[in-house]
Amino acid sequence: MSSTEHFYSLNRFLREAHGSKVIKLSIDGGFTCPNRDGKLSTKGCLFCSAEGSGDFTPSAQLSITQQLHSALDLVSKKWPQSTKYIAYFQSYTNTYAPLATLKAKYEEALAFPQLVGLAIATRPDCLEDETVAYLQELSTRTHLWIELGLQTSNEASARQMNRGYTLDCFKDAVFKLASYGIEVVAHLIIGLPGETLEDYLATARFIGQLPLQGVKIHMLHILDDSPLGRIYQKNPFPLLTEEEYIFAVGEILKLLPSHFVIHRLTGDGAGDHLLAPLWTRNKKQVLNHLNHYLKLHDIYQGKF
Template sequence: MTIFYLCIVKNSKPYNDLGDFLRDLFPYKVQKISLNAGFTCPNRDGSKGWGGCTYCNNQTFSPDYCHTDKGIKEQLGEGVQFFGRKYPDMKYLAYFQAYTNTYDEFERLKVFYENALRYPDVVGLIVGTRPDCMPDQLLDYFAELSRKTFVMVEYGLESTLDKTLERINRGHTHAESEEAIRRTAAKGIYTGAHLILGLPGESREEILHHADVVSALPLTTVKLHQLQLIRKTKMALEYRENPEDFHLFTVDEYIDLVIDFVERMNPAITIERFVSQSPKELLIAPDWGLKNYEFTAKVLKRMEERGAYQGRTFTPLL
């Protein structure tokens, strides 16, 4: 029997948009403020490995205000000042983004999170981390906290294929990713996942199959990134030595890939974004010269041309 799913969206968008998700939760505008608390990762300090993920240079997602020589309160203050100029009534979500933000002693982590939540106009917490760095004690703490304020845990999956996770030096398996997501969602905590589309060694069909796999998980949000080659990373060296191992998508190729991906996704999941935008001085390739909102506009136009929408070809995994 064939099962058909209808993606019910708002504002005529053909996919579930993060803005609509947040508008349903908050009676005011909210903005994420990225924070760098100075954490490291278990595959950088020798616990799991050395050198970090092969694609990773954390400078690519650190705004000017987001540096470890500034405390959490100072980073929040500069972020609020930056965004508050345009929207004085804006509220904020403290986004612990850089590196692994659950990789420390429990009591020390609590101080960081609670200092952020005490900052004026901060109405919630988003914590980016790895699937292998969520102890039960911390998960129980997040569950208790989520009963009083907005809490989301975002896990870096990057791929659902173990062969890829090993190649990019992630230091965890996909089974660990699934376990962490299910444990987190079972506690009633909003749960997100990151995926990089276009990692070396993955075919187009393998990339699209990530959509099938994550669609079977109890995820609130999914954030998609195109593969970007960044200076001062091991992957940049790999590309220089073996460029034939990489397929760097053109804008049009990636737009069609993303749309095919979205059509295979569970329509209940919110899509946070399609691309990331690294600083030009760090980016080797692909350099599309598009801001995130410009890329999204192109996706929407192409989806309209194709009659595409989230979940159109979604089939639950058996």
């Protein structure tokens, strides 16, 4: 990082890798999840929306190609000059299907014009050996990364949120994918019920020891179509303020290795479903306040 940068952004990483602005096109592969279909549970992770965290994807009733065109229409209004894209399989668990099904969907996406990569969100307990072998082969043909939802390294919090797998399961999946040369991105949620700053920092220290390519960090969103949202409506619990969240992100960044790509520092909650915290609706303002805070306090990724 240069002396004026406070973290290694995804935008910079993709520009370095592909020589231009690269935009992610979010799509719904039509998958489900073992935490929803009864294999593990029918409740899902308590914080997860009815759309499986794919609230901004096109309809799964459309083909992969149709969804990519639809997503492209939306982003082209904001980035009309971009010529390169990554297909982001976002909703639910995108390796939870027979290999033939996965191949059909991934290969259809790869046929989309000017696509330079695939980002695949999944669970660490849904990575069969034959699937990982295929992902390795894919990674030789396109820029591929796998996104795994850790959220927290606190096992008690994970059980409370009905995550459905252990910390060892997550760690084993990261090392397995890395051994195949596949890039891995971890998701973290700040503000889970009962967690404190020390929990967030413990999670940061935990992932800092893993062979990850990057990390996504965002605030806990309380959505009215999630199990946690229904709990919150009956018995509201404390949530972080914007100032508390920004402070926590700054402390986390200090602990993360400088080579980790920061894919996200805040997130979007679907406006129609967001119960709280309402300050997260203004993503641009949150990022502006965060960048000002990092500059003011001379905070940069890997400082400690």
